[in-house]
Amino acid sequence: KPLALPGAHVVVTGGSSGIGKCIAIECYKQGAFITLVARNEDKLLQAKKEIEMHSINDKQVVLCISVDVSQDYNQVENVIKQAQEKLGPVDMLVNCAGMAMSGKFEDLEVSTFERLMSINYLGSVYPSRAVITTMKERRMGRIVFVSSQAGQLGLFGFTAYSASKFAIRGLAEALQMEVKPYNVYITVAYPPDTDTPGFAEENRTKPLETRLISETTSVCKPEQVAKQIVKDAIQGNFNSSLGSDGYMLSALTCGMAPVTSITEGLQQVSSA
Numbered sequence: 001k002p003l004a005l006p007g008a009h010v011v012v013t014g015g016s017s018g019i020g021k022c023i024a025i026e027c028y029k030q031g032a033f034i035t036l037v038a039r040n041e042d043k044l045l046q047a048k049k050e051i052e053m054h055s056i057n058d059k060q061v062v063l064c065i066s067v068d069v070s071q072d073y074n075q076v077e078n079v080i081k082q083a084q085e086k087l088g089p090v091d092m093l094v095n096c097a098g099m100a101m102s103g104k105f106e107d108l109e110v111s112t113f114e115r116l117m118s119i120n121y122l123g124s125v126y127p128s129r130a131v132i133t134t135m136k137e138r139r140m141g142r143i144v145f146v147s148s149q150a151g152q153l154g155l156f157g158f159t160a161y162s163a164s165k166f167a168i169r170g171l172a173e174a175l176q177m178e179v180k181p182y183n184v185y186i187t188v189a190y191p192p193d194t195d196t197p198g199f200a201e202e203n204r205t206k207p208l209e210t211r212l213i214s215e216t217t218s219v220c221k222p223e224q225v226a227k228q229i230v231k232d233a234i235q236g237n238f239n240s241s242l243g244s245d246g247y248m249l250s251a252l253t254c255g256m257a258p259v260t261s262i263t264e265g266l267q268q269v270s271s272a
Ligand SMILES: NC(=O)C1=CN([C@@H]2O[C@H](COP(=O)(O)OP(=O)(O)OC[C@H]3O[C@@H](n4cnc5c(N)ncnc54)[C@H](OP(=O)(O)O)[C@@H]3O)[C@@H](O)[C@H]2O)C=CC1
Pocket: 013, 014, 015, 016, 017, 018, 019, 020, 037, 038, 039, 040, 041, 043, 067, 068, 069, 070, 096, 097, 098, 099, 100, 119, 120, 123, 146, 147, 148, 149, 190, 191, 192, 193, 194, 195, 196, 197, 198, 199
């Protein structure tokens, strides 16, 4: 059964910018209560104002909490507790906090591998770990992981980034198998290049080869990406991708990932 967003509590990490902010807006437009989680407080307040312009009733709330999701599990757990005290149990968690850094393997600092793994991977483990018990008890919930097309295939320049985004998929597949009997559904999103502040930042140091490969697919708008992710999450689809290249990549790299319908499974076989 699709998740009903009106009145639901949606937590979005990385909700102060880019794709995360657009996901928050999309959910708010459909009547959800939102908790935004990110580090910078000014950006959080700015995003809150922007989201509030899309309210559909006067009960809706946007709560902001500043925390680094990649550092300390206890801190993250406290943040989730605070959010639940104010807005009730989390119906949907969207793990969107993350960043990209590119460069040839030998040019990347070793610390970059550690950093991307902790932000993109552990930064998705901690919030998910903090909500899962309640979701299982309530026999409902959605957890979204934002991976990337670079989490479906390894690309020149993305040795650190791709690995951190592949890791998310392993976590998600295993977790979905555990929580399906509890009516909790996991979605992994694989967005293409998307026009966000994070993307602009990433482009400042991108190797030419990476740029050329990336340019074979077009740059999407974050609103468009967000709409697709929210739609798939509500439906409980395990895979969320966008556009014809996104569709092909997902079909080619489906592996043994859960399928939502028999049709989807047959489609994967025929398009492969
Ligand atoms: N844009 C793109 O081309 C694509 C992006 N993605 C993925 O989508 C996600 C969002 O990307 P995008 O919208 O471009 O990024 P932005 O840089 O625009 O936004 C990132 C958000 O995450 C927050 N954030 C970053 N690090 C942390 C942290 N340690 N703890 C808490 N919050 C954090 C930022 O706030 P603050 O800095 O204040 O903490 C901000 O709200 C990322 O996971 C990215 O890898 C996937 C495919 C394509």
